[in-house]
Amino acid sequence: MTQINPARKPTEAELDILRVLWAQGEASVRDVHDALNATRQTGYTTVLKLMQIMTEKGLVTRREAGKAHLYQAAMRESDMQGQLLRDLSDKLFSGSTAMLAMHALSLDSASDDDLERIKALIERKRGTS
The missing domain is CATH 1.10.10.10 (Winged helix-like DNA-binding domain superfamily/Winged helix DNA-binding domain)
Known part of the structure; x- marks a missing residue:
């Protein structure tokens, strides 16, 4: 990337x-x-x-x-988003994606659909560990 x-x-x-x-x-x-x-x-x-x-x-x-x-x-949107999020995570959460995700979820309510998509992502991540 x-x-x-x-x-x-x-x-x-x-x-x-x-x-x-x-x-x-x-x-x-x-x-x-x-x-x-x-x-x-x-x-x-x-x-x-x-x-x-x-x-x-x-x-x-x-x-x-x-x-x-x-x-x-020059860069795909998803690549730009990923890079900017990594930089933000490094600066604000010492690189902890868990802290970044928990903080983001605590800022606003998530819809049931959003929560299901987050759960599916977590399951995929568990499957690739």
Whole structure:
């Protein structure tokens, strides 16, 4: 799995852009700008600059398609989530996934469906030990 260099971790604004790219697969700056503006006002040049920075950081890749540049996330969403959670677990819970999970569950109520999915994951983990 690809590791995130600490200097290349996405900011909140960059994560918003990555979410658009994960949903769309590949998109132009205009596509990302339009998607972000569906929820909040964001300037086109701001999105463009952020995507240029993200290219330099290795968070996205860019290819030319005619006059447009098309961007794609350089890392799968699940890989990014896993890496960011590992980093959070290391910083806040000394690497204890159990403490991270227990704390997350204590923050909010979990639906019966969520609890069943957690139980199934625990059973799978027990089976692979």
